[in-house]
Amino acid sequence: MTDVVDVEPGVQLDPTEQLDRLLRDLRSSRSGLSSRDAQRRLVHVGTNELRRRGGRTWPRELVRQFTHPLALLLWAAAGLAWLVGIEPVAIAIVAVIVINAAFAFVQEQHAEKAVEALAAYLPMRAKVLRDGRVAEIEAIQLVPGDVLIIEEGDRISADARLLDGGIEVDLSALTGEALPAFRSADLLDSQVPLLQARDLVFSGTTCTEGEARAVVFATGMRTELGRIAALSERVERDESPLEHQVRRVAWLIALISVLMGVAFIPVATLGAGLSFLNAVIFAVGLLVGNVPEGLLPVITLALAIGVRGLARRGAVVKRLSAVETLGSTDVICTDKTGTLTENRMRVTVIHTATGTHTLDPDRPPPGEATLIHLATAMAACNNARIDDPDHTTGDPTEVAMLGAGVLLGVSLDPDERLRRRRSQFHFDPSLKRMSTLDADDQGHTWLHTKGAPETVLPLCATELDTDGHPRPLTPARRGELADLVDTQAQRGLRVLAVAERPLAPDAAPTDRDQAERDLTLLGLVAMVDPPRPEVADAVAHCHTAGIRIIVITGDHGLTAAAIAKQVGITRTEPTVITGYELDRMSETDLDTLLAGPSELIFARSSPEAKLRIADALRDAGHVVAMTGDGVNDAPALRRADIGIAMGRSGTDVAREASTMVLTDDNFATITAAVQAGRRVYDNIRKFILYIFAHATPEVTPFVVFALSGGAVPLPLTVLQLLAFDVGTETLPALALGREPAEPGLMQRPPRKRSEPVIRAPMLLRAWLFLGLICAALEMAGFFYVLLKAGWHPGAPTDVGTPLHHAYQQATTMTFLGMVAGQIGTAFAARTERASLRSIGVLSNPLLLWGIAFELVLAAAIIYLPPLQSVLGTAPLTLDMLALTVPFPIIVWGADELRRWLLRRTNKHAAIT
Structure with missing residues (x-):
């Protein structure tokens, strides 16, 4: 350096x-x-x-899988089992830790590669x-x-x-x-x-x-x-807010599990009369039953899948956490040009002192002096290139003006334009104009200016008349021009003013204020940029989803209002605020304006205005998505919850500052991204519900065993519980992350920023509704087998007793009852309020494959001798299997009835 x-x-x-x-x-x-x-x-x-060139990071990532809170909880359970001499259980728990860590590591590596692969969608140009x-x-x-x-x-x-x-x-x-x-x-x-x-x-x-x-x-x-x-090379992985929130929940689960396990040991030994060994077995089972092993990797993978899906739809999301934020967006601040419109400018009308000229490629206007001056200025004050009709480079507005100049008979080669140019005053977003100092073939120097009429016209002292000579620009003529600008803007046309000023070759000013004065107006150029056809539907989806749309544009207010009306953003007469009016507003006035019911359009706004509006909306508690494409848009894009840059027309600075990049510059893609964000968030909640619903049926056998004082043999062994957690639960959970969107997804209001992913109603549904039903069914199956074999409370079921085989069948029946209840829970978790029929029973083939896999695995555990000897299972008879067949239907049906009552209650509440 x-x-x-x-x-x-x-x-x-x-x-x-x-x-x-x-x-x-x-x-x-x-x-x-x-x-x-x-x-x-x-x-x-x-x-x-x-x-x-740095070292490998995967060993550190792999170690992290063995030390997160849920893994630490399992380590504690394994250590406890080893201390009291039940080595097979300790070894099995360690095996579960290893399997789960390997699975989580593979999923996180897949997620990391999914995010890194997005670079292919957005190469630096x-x-x-x-x-x-x-x-x-x-x-x-x-x-x-x-x-x-x-x-x-x-x-x-x-x-x-x-x-x-x-x-x-x-x-x-x-x-x-x-x-x-x-x-x-x-x-x-x-x-x-x-x-x-x-x-x-x-x-x-x-x-x-x-x-x-x-x-x-x-x-x-x-x-x-x-x-x-x-x-210095250091790569750190950022934890998303969702992952942070779930990690906190994991610590809470770990704390509750440890406290329950420690508290139940004296309760089981002193109150229920269990031996210390049986009490420790109970504690180990309680710990293992409370651990949702697949929670963290499944969430990471679901977010990564959401990011990849958005990229295929044209929205490149640069952070996993942004998927979660998209689901709660309630205000979209959008630009007009290129986002709501096609960004394919074409000059249609030119107004000069000689009259109004319609620009038709088949019928070019006459080559009068005023139009030649205008065309020369449009070609000189320009940085675009037209190498051929299919290969253009530069801003669409400048490309359109170059094309108009060609129709008027003036074509300036880019190299010749650069040779003639002496200096340039670049386009200033706050001044809304650009000027160049150019030499002509006779050695004269001219200042050429183009920009918004309200910033160029005040600098003009004269206007080029029909003979090509300057004449004073009278107040009456200024009024005519202002009316003309408003009329064209109301039709949705963008209007620019073009002016010139002759300069002495040896006295060319270097100060912008000195150069851009005493100009001669050449004419007004009106161009059309038609709205994108798909934007209207996207806007309608936003309105039904409770998302407010605010237009912030550097264009004329009437032009922006016309486009906003055409695409359906405004349904009544909007409130149009100019940049000048916004600058004069106090923070209180701006807060009041944004909090009101008015449909808002901020016209002739500077990038600083975007930042101010984003700040005001965020302070009011809104989740804001903000579009931008320029260098000065970068602060607003960083400040917004979701900064959205244009992939085609946007600058590199804007793309780097943004959270999401639209590869097609299309507003409809923003709506699709919000919908996808809501879907991913819903699916995360679905598989969290699915995983948590199994805590109650997993813990219940150990609670029954402890409260009976050992009179009821342990309905489920710890090894069978581990087989259930690791073998049958994971694939359906992953499949729920791919659920299609529920009906009415975009008819719901946005969720609040402060709303946690895990809420009390979800836990009540998981633990005390679905979990209790599954627990009751599995225990019914367990007691059915034992009672049928002649068992009574306190009867011995140890190895060598007549009831030992029946006891093994009974624990196997508990295991199968949990699997059957799990299937019903998977179908119930697919919707939160809608009926299963509305989304289709077969609409998630991955879930069907996951259920098929767990059934095959359950059959192997029940009927294969090697697995029987390891897990203590025994083959079930046909009547036992028949008893479990309706379990999934009972679980799903009960939740379907609950959801029907919920919909009916809400419907009656809405009517009243």
Whole structure:
């Protein structure tokens, strides 16, 4: 980081000579490389990416699976069993810990790879000169010798030397400096540290203003950023809020389980008269029965699956936790251009002092002087390129103006435009205009300006008349122009004003305020950007889902209102707030406005306004999704709960600051993401309910054994319980994470930010409704077998007694009863309120396969001799099997009845 750019003593370097030497050494030119040469260099130097050189992280991740709270609880149970001499149980519990840790590790690795794979959906892009023309390539394909085209908002992806132009660069990623630094091709620094050289730009930094071209001299790990990455590489996995919340619940479960186990040992020995050994067996069973082993890995995998599904729909989510947040979004602040509309601008009408001209490709307007001046200004004050009709580069508005200029007979080659340009005042989001200083063929210098009419017209003193001469811009004419802008805006057209000013060649102003004054208005250009056809349905879904939509745009208020009405965002007369009005509002006034019932459109708004609106909404307790695409949108995107950047039209800075990137720039994708977020959140709750519902039937056998004082033999052995937890529970739980969305998912209001994933009604349904029913059924099966064999309370069932085989069948019956109840619970957990018929019994084939697997596994445990000897099971007779057949239907049917009563009660409550 202390490298110094050095030269020979006494040698005065010329910037042009230095550049020529660099280009010679890189075997490149100012027109860039050919595609074939670039491919050869890519093979030789490798891809432009930072590669991991640090040690492996998987051993640490694997160790973590053995030390989370639920695993620690099982370790305690294994240690307790070993201390009292029941080694087979201790060994079995350790085996469960190992199996569960391996399963969780595999799932988390899968989840991590799923998130890392999203990079393929969102490759960093770079604009370069290849084969003499501008091409957009993936940044990893950059090679030394490439000529970069750097524009405002671009992330610089390689170390490069500027060839021409000047830019402001944010170097904070390398130097920590918050203020942007100016870099120019005309500044040649020597005897300074490398990062301070004002003619160099570096990978990992961002261009915040200006345009330039630069030749790449270092890529990948050879860049300054690569050096830093090689020195300090640390990869930490962030825990999502949902995982944090579930981990806290896991600690709570562990604490309750330990307290129950410790408390029941003296109760069982002193109160129930059990031996100390039987009391410890009971405690171990209680601990194991309370542990939802698959909870954490299943949640991680479900979130990862949700992220992958969203990516396929065009929404690249960069954090697992964002899936959870999407489900509770209740306000969407959206831009207009490109999000609600197609972002395919086309100039339709031009208004000048000579009249109104409709732009028709088949019937171009006459080539009068005023229109020629207008077309020249549109072509000069422009940074877009049209290489051919199918290959355009640049902002859609500028592309549309270039196309209009061609129809008017003025076509300016990009290289010629760059040769004529003397300087540029870049588009300023707060000023809403852009200007360039250009020379013509006669050597005259002109200022060309384009921008929002309300910011350009006040700077105009004259207007070009029908003869091509300036005439005073009277107040009456200004009123006509204002009415004209409003009329076009009400039709949903975007209107820009174009102006010019002749300048003396030797007195070109460098100050923007001095340059942009005393302008001559050339005309008003109206262009259409039609709404996306799919947005209207998406907006309707948002309204029924209780999601408020606020439009925040830099466009004219009437244009935004017209588009908002066309897509259904506004259903009454909206309240339109201009940027000027917003700036004059106090925080209290803004809070009152946002809290009111009005449909809001913020027009001519600056990026700072987005940040202020996001702050106000979040302070009011709303979960906010905010769209943005510019450099200055980055603070608002970071502040919003879900920052949404545009993948096509957005800048690299906006994409990096965002939580989610739309690869298609489409508002409908936001609605789809919210729906997917709700679905994933619902499915997480479903399999948490499914897992928790088994705690009651798992604990009940040990409670019956303890409370009977040993008169009732243990209805389920610890080894059988472990087989149930590990073998039959996991696959159906995973399948519930793939459940289709319930009917009415987008008719529900958004959940509150503070609502926990595990709530009291869920626990009551799991433990005291579904769990109690399953427990009653399994115990009924257990006592059926024992009583049929002639057992009475207190009768011996140990090895060698006449009732021992019947006892083994009875415990096997308890195991099978739990499996049968588990199947009913799986179907009941598929919906929270809707009937199973409404979503389809067969609509989740993965669940059916999971149930088939657990039935096959249960049959193997019951009928295969090797497993019988290990787990203490015995084959069941046909009447025993027949008794368990209705168990799933009873469990599911009881919950179906509960949900029907719940729907009916809510319906009556709504009517009254």
